[in-house]
Amino acid sequence: xxLRLTIIxxxxxxxxxxxxxxxxxxxxxxxxxxxxEPAIVYFNFQNNxxxxxxxxxxxxxxxxxxxxxxxxxxxxFVSEWHRNTQIKNKRHVQQLGLNLKKPFDFxxxxxxxxxxxxxxxxxxxxxATEGAGETGIYSAYINPYxxxxxxxxxxxxxxxxxIMPDTTxxxxxxIQYEYLFGGGLEYIKHDDLLIGNVNAQLILYPASKALARLxxxxxxxxxQANITERTNHTNNDSLELSGFFFSYQIGVQYKLPDKKGLxxxxxxxxxxxxxxxxxxxxxxxxxTIKTKLSLSSNNK
Amino acid sequence: xxxxxxxxxxxxxxxxxxxxxxxxxxNNPAHKAxxxxxxxxxxxxxxxxxxxRNNVISAISHWTxxxxxxxxxxxxxxxxxxxxxxxxxxxxxxxKILISxxxxxxxxxxxxxxxxxETIQDIINIIQTNI
Numbered sequence: 001x002x003l004r005l006t007i008i009x010x011x012x013x014x015x016x017x018x019x020x021x022x023x024x025x026x027x028x029x030x031x032x033x034x035x036x037e038p039a040i041v042y043f044n045f046q047n048n049x050x051x052x053x054x055x056x057x058x059x060x061x062x063x064x065x066x067x068x069x070x071x072x073x074x075x076x077f078v079s080e081w082h083r084n085t086q087i088k089n090k091r092h093v094q095q096l097g098l099n100l101k102k103p104f105d106f107x108x109x110x111x112x113x114x115x116x117x118x119x120x121x122x123x124x125x126x127x128a129t130e131g132a133g134e135t136g137i138y139s140a141y142i143n144p145y146x147x148x149x150x151x152x153x154x155x156x157x158x159x160x161x162x163i164m165p166d167t168t169x170x171x172x173x174x175i176q177y178e179y180l181f182g183g184g185l186e187y188i189k190h191d192d193l194l195i196g197n198v199n200a201q202l203i204l205y206p207a208s209k210a211l212a213r214l215x216x217x218x219x220x221x222x223x224q225a226n227i228t229e230r231t232n233h234t235n236n237d238s239l240e241l242s243g244f245f246f247s248y249q250i251g252v253q254y255k256l257p258d259k260k261g262l263x264x265x266x267x268x269x270x271x272x273x274x275x276x277x278x279x280x281x282x283x284x285x286x287x288t289i290k291t292k293l294s295l296s297s298n299n300k
Numbered sequence: 301x302x303x304x305x306x307x308x309x310x311x312x313x314x315x316x317x318x319x320x321x322x323x324x325x326x327n328n329p330a331h332k333a334x335x336x337x338x339x340x341x342x343x344x345x346x347x348x349x350x351x352x353r354n355n356v357i358s359a360i361s362h363w364t365x366x367x368x369x370x371x372x373x374x375x376x377x378x379x380x381x382x383x384x385x386x387x388x389x390x391x392x393x394x395x396k397i398l399i400s401x402x403x404x405x406x407x408x409x410x411x412x413x414x415x416x417x418e419t420i421q422d423i424i425n426i427i428q429t430n431i
Contacts, residue, residue: 111384
């Protein structure tokens with residue numbers, strides 16, 4: 001614990017020293033969508049000797065260099081920690097690696113952008129038998145965006161990454177939505193496992209306009225659903241690590257001033273396998289405290 | 301001496317009126333010249349603020365179909381500007397305006413700084429801090 005705190009302090013000091021550098025605390029850097037999600041922390045220490053303590057954590061600490069070498073290229077040194085003692089197939093994974101993010105903008109009228117998100121990580125599953133839990137994990141994903149407006153009004157409503165409908169419409173009093181999708185490849189070296197990944201995320205913001213007026217918090221209530229389909233492209237029959245993954249989160253969150261991050265409480269449902277954090281096929285509900293912090297050395 | 305302070309847009313006419321009253325009540329020509337100089341500085345700042353606001357609203361109008369665009373408009377929830385625009389284009393837009401109104405600006409708007417903007421007023425503020 002002391003070592004982790006020392007690393008966090010060390011990251012913060014470095015980030016405040018150099019320009020164009022920031023420290024991010026989130027859920028994971030591997031998944032483009034989850035990168036912007038808050039870290040999950042939950043623990044429950046039991047007084048009763050017959051029941052074990054509960055500990056849930058999905059945390060990623062990243063030290064990010066913006067606009068390095070190439071305009072728009074960001075490079076992050078990432079340390080991730082995924083632990084869950086609450087579920088039947090417990091997990092405890094520590095990871096260390098690099099994340100690279102680069103948008104490729106197509107200079108047409110709608111500014112179509114493809115964003116590349118690549119990762120290379122050393123992963124250590126502490127619950128696996130000796131040697132078997134250590135592996136390299138490599139992944140690369142592509143996510144499309146339209147930054148500009150599309151000539152067709154209907155298509156405009158379907159732009160990934162845009163929150164619709166806008167607040168000039170009556171519908172925005174009831175709900176606003178946003179969706180993102182992408183795909184890529186994942187490779188797990190120890191199992192020689194190549195996995196195809198197609199994913200989508202839908203986020204709903206109920207009563208966002210009213211909440212903005214009442215609390216000055218547009219994202220106070222957030223409902224989020226994630227779908228990932230993984231297909232195994234190797235002869236290695238690790239079917240329990242691929243297949244359909246579905247999760248949703250219903251929660252409340254409070255954004256800290258100056259975009260420094262947020263804190264929240266959420267009911268999560270997870271169903272499926274996630275080979276990137278050694279989570280095999282299972283489904284469960286959990287209530288978690290979430291936090292996202294971002295410390296930047298350059299606020300201009 | 302350099303004195304820097306911030307007032308709301310609707311308080312600006314009040315400040316001008318107060319300076320006009322001070323000009324009328326002062327007889328000393330040296331004091332009158334000083335107040336006149338302060339007034340011209342304030343008027344210049346007010347005009348600069350309006351120039352930035354007009355530039356920002358005009359530039360943003362190419363990226364959204366939502367009208368009207370107000371200084372209080374939320375960029376993502378109100379104007380439906382995409383995540384891609386916020387992350388990859390907003391800092392470029394800010395820097396173009398910065399160069400056009402102040403060729404000798406002291407610094408550039410960073411990608412991270414622009415991405416933190418939530419309203420049109422935030423964009424105006426971030427440009428002002430870099431002039």
